[in-house]
Amino acid sequence: MSVGIAVERKDALAKVSGRAKFTEDFSVKGLKHAVYVRSTIAHGRVIKIDTQKAREIEGVRAIFTYEDVPKNLFATAGHPYAIDRAAADVADRLMLTQDIRLEGDEIAIVVADTELIAHRAAAQVEVEYEPYAALVTPEAILAPDARKIHPGGNVVGAHSYEVGGEIKTAEKEAEIVLEGEYSTAMVQHCHLENHIAYAYMEDGDNIIIVSSTQIPHISRRIVSEAINFPLGNIKVVKPFIGGGFGAKQDVIIEPIVAFLTMKMNGTPVQLNLSREETIATTRTRHPFYGKAKGGMTREGELKFLDLDVVSVTGAYASHGHSIAIAGGSKTCTMYPRAVIRYNAKTIYANMPCAGAMRAYGTPQVVFITECLMEDMARKAGIDPLDFRIKNVGLPGDTNPYNKQKILTHGLQECLIKGRELFDWDGKKAAYVDKKTGVIRSGIGVACFSYASGTYPGNVEIASCRLILNPDGSVHVHVGATEIGQGSDTAFAQMAAETTGINYADVKVISTQDTDYTPFDTGAYASRQTYVNGQAVYKAAVELREKILSYAEKVTGQAKEALTIAGDRVVYHAQPETMLITLRDLATDSYYHKNRGGQITSEVSFKTQTNAPSFGCTFVAVDVDIELCKVTIKQIINVHDSGKIINPMTAKGQVHGGMFMSIGAALFEELLVDETSGRIYNNNLLDYKFPTITDMPDLDCAFVETDEPTSSYGVKSLGEPPTISPAPAIRNAILDATGVAPDRLPMSPKNLFEQFKQAGLI
Amino acid sequence: MRETISFVVNGEHYSKNIDVRLSLLELLREEGLTSVKHGCGVGECGACTVLIDNTPIDSCMYLAVWVDGKTIRTVEGEIKDGKISQVQQSYIDAGAVQCGYCTPGFIMTSTAFVEKHKGQNVDRDEIRKEHAGNLCRCTGYETIICAVESCLKD
Structure with missing residues (x-):
């Protein structure tokens, strides 16, 4: 058995030994280095650009400006192509721009022999601007006389729906109604490896791009669109990647390196963004501004949730309104028996561009929802945990939003399990007299739901090719990308499980190369084990069948009586009796002069299901009123992600997600000046994501439902852990202090204002 | 020059x-x-x-x-005669490896820490303090601390 056990990661040895090669680690002869000339203002238009001085610097090989790039607008979001063009991503970008929409917008690019020379030359490019007032706050952006950041206006998208009944009726039935306003901050992914790509040309008209990307196949398409080059003549290679978290589910630098090599006769050109560029000019998480209203009966029955949100996408649409659409839909799966109205709008702003980030809008909307739920429970005098247990969805409930029956819904089970593991009731009693003085203690809970892919919003396609090597080992080719989450390991476990071949003999080819890697849209939406897992399963069934058929041919034994056990074919009934080793069988298939052939299987598969996953966070905090500082004393996430393929890597995903949410809850905020659009903290010293000393011990548990729509009972796990910790921490601070924080992060700076307002200090 | x-x-x-x-x-x-x-x-x-x-x-x-x-x-250089070091092995066993980009730097910090504190009774706060110069965005640091703890115990 290979699934369900904590086998060693396939890539662990490569990574601890330094052998894992990331994009920057390959040596390319004659590599040139590109550096952007970036705008120094946040909003305006370039009226003059002079590159003469820069061109005279020794070692500068080329400079291109906005005048030199194709004028076809393209979209960068890493989504599958939308056959329905009305659903296509917003095409609002050129590779280099004359119209400035954020501080650091890309005006020109210098290519030189070294990065240092390119930086020096970029600084010598003289730019004159016509500056406009920077639009940063929703009020300024949506003002009737506000300048249009893009020709189409400042609203990227909007939608609304009312499901599960009518708000008007539900409001009448509700005995307790509460309103609140809650907002979340702009945070950044801060993957340790910055954005990097290089490109060169070979054998005629072929562009090869090596990139730190989550989405090699999508990247190929978008480069083709951006530079007007045939898709089939572009190859994207994805080696090991140093984290992405959604920032690399966007095609950010691949088009320009492809353009540069094309313009420079195939010379290899690399663009390696600095940390400062990565933080401020790639992608961020959309800040949300939410107005929420909810109603319930005195007995604690949730009647309705009415959410009105504004999502700020920054200078360019990137994933645009999809974030607000995806984020909002999850509330309906959490509380499917309530009437839910959701009204959302996404707007441009003269600040860093927001895109996909772990859990894709859901942390924002769930923060708003779970703050409101908490405030309602407290107003009604009902235990917030009991309130949730009573109202969360149950197996068999119908999601009012998509009308799908929820087959496995482990949320209530998660809450009950967490109650026990965390000792909610014991702590609640023990903390009663810890609500005064300088240090106050509180407990909080919050829950979430998520999806296991993007269907039916997008196509969900995955592919898998299995090859039996001459030595009896198996190679797995998948387009699904390993980005640190452990997907290669999970796929190897799945292939081993279904074929019966040893896990150690299954190798997943970790590097994707669009010339030979079968098609898959890549790492996002926590889709890979759910969607690609089904392709692996089908391919493994087929490979097993082919191996046993060939065994029948070679040994003369009926294949129905045979099975694969590790490295050999045995009798079902007598597994200790070996018929033939896989090595001998494979060697025969390759080299016997009169029979056989390479034994392979290949499946391309589209799923038309999308299982919701669930979970919750329990947290205990101490709040130092005078320092406005929150210390997490205990935190535990409980997840229903279906069956767990690898308990060790699963735990790692949960820890990492919790950490990101704790960062967003207490520390992280990309600060933009509201008047100038200037970005204050584009580095890891001033953008404070938690260090090891800021982090508490992390704990997690699983409720393993068996999801019938996936091959191994799995549901999503990569992104979900980062949804509920922040609202749980907020609710614990409220429990400790009586003050209800209404915006993230709950840093000393922000808590100080709220505590002062409440008269605590 | x-x-x-x-x-x-x-x-x-x-x-x-x-x-x-x-x-x-x-x-x-x-x-x-x-x-x-x-x-x-x-x-x-x-x-x-x-x-x-x-x-x-x-x-x-x-x-x-x-x-x-x-x-x-x-x-x-921590691989001797084809065998990875105790710290490298502990990172694998504890599940402290995800994207792998911070891993080599972290392992070197842990290597110095383990050599300095081998056999001592060291608490988690001390491990944290001496690893504070290394950032990781994947693991939440929990398994990294576990890896270091396991090296000190053995």
Whole structure:
């Protein structure tokens, strides 16, 4: 058995030994280095650009400006192509721009022999601007006389729906109604490896791009669109990647390196963004501004949730309104028996561009929802945990939003399990007299739901090719990308499980190369084990069948009586009796002069299901009123992600997600000046994501439902852990202090204002 | 300006004539020691941590000329006779490896820590304090602490 056990990661040895090669680690002869000339203002238009001085610097090989790039607008979001063009991503970008929409917008690019020379030359490019007032706050952006950041206006998208009944009726039935306003901050992914790509040309008209990307196949398409080059003549290679978290589910630098090599006769050109560029000019998480209203009966029955949100996408649409659409839909799966109205709008702003980030809008909307739920429970005098247990969805409930029956819904089970593991009731009693003085203690809970892919919003396609090597080992080719989450390991476990071949003999080819890697849209939406897992399963069934058929041919034994056990074919009934080793069988298939052939299987598969996953966070905090500082004393996430393929890597995903949410809850905020659009903290010293000393011990548990729509009972796990910790921490601070924080992060700076307002200090 | 320096990396002697502006990070990477990662270039993230005379140092802001006469260790050199070190193995066993970009730097910090505190009774706060110069965005640090703990116990 290979699934369900904590086998060693396939890539662990490569990574601890330094052998894992990331994009920057390959040596390319004659590599040139590109550096952007970036705008120094946040909003305006370039009226003059002079590159003469820069061109005279020794070692500068080329400079291109906005005048030199194709004028076809393209979209960068890493989504599958939308056959329905009305659903296509917003095409609002050129590779280099004359119209400035954020501080650091890309005006020109210098290519030189070294990065240092390119930086020096970029600084010598003289730019004159016509500056406009920077639009940063929703009020300024949506003002009737506000300048249009893009020709189409400042609203990227909007939608609304009312499901599960009518708000008007539900409001009448509700005995307790509460309103609140809650907002979340702009945070950044801060993957340790910055954005990097290089490109060169070979054998005629072929562009090869090596990139730190989550989405090699999508990247190929978008480069083709951006530079007007045939898709089939572009190859994207994805080696090991140093984290992405959604920032690399966007095609950010691949088009320009492809353009540069094309313009420079195939010379290899690399663009390696600095940390400062990565933080401020790639992608961020959309800040949300939410107005929420909810109603319930005195007995604690949730009647309705009415959410009105504004999502700020920054200078360019990137994933645009999809974030607000995806984020909002999850509330309906959490509380499917309530009437839910959701009204959302996404707007441009003269600040860093927001895109996909772990859990894709859901942390924002769930923060708003779970703050409101908490405030309602407290107003009604009902235990917030009991309130949730009573109202969360149950197996068999119908999601009012998509009308799908929820087959496995482990949320209530998660809450009950967490109650026990965390000792909610014991702590609640023990903390009663810890609500005064300088240090106050509180407990909080919050829950979430998520999806296991993007269907039916997008196509969900995955592919898998299995090859039996001459030595009896198996190679797995998948387009699904390993980005640190452990997907290669999970796929190897799945292939081993279904074929019966040893896990150690299954190798997943970790590097994707669009010339030979079968098609898959890549790492996002926590889709890979759910969607690609089904392709692996089908391919493994087929490979097993082919191996046993060939065994029948070679040994003369009926294949129905045979099975694969590790490295050999045995009798079902007598597994200790070996018929033939896989090595001998494979060697025969390759080299016997009169029979056989390479034994392979290949499946391309589209799923038309999308299982919701669930979970919750329990947290205990101490709040130092005078320092406005929150210390997490205990935190535990409980997840229903279906069956767990690898308990060790699963735990790692949960820890990492919790950490990101704790960062967003207490520390992280990309600060933009509201008047100038200037970005204050584009580095890891001033953008404070938690260090090891800021982090508490992390704990997690699983409720393993068996999801019938996936091959191994799995549901999503990569992104979900980062949804509920922040609202749980907020609710614990409220429990400790009586003050209800209404915006993230709950840093000393922000808590100080709220505590002062409440008269605590 | 150039200068000739001599140093030892992972037990191998080097004598090089280098541009005095070169950082140790650049020098090591040019020599093929690409486990030494560039994450920020200014000593914020610790991905470029190497041991210089057994002390963890951010090689991105350490001039290469300063290693004249010194001994450097990187993860490549922690593999002895084809066998990875106890710290490397503990990172694997504890599940402390995810994307792997911070891993080499973290392992070198842990290596120095474990060598310093072997057999001592060290609490989690002390492990945290001495790993505070290394950032990881994947693990939440929990399993990294577990890995270090397991090395101290054995």
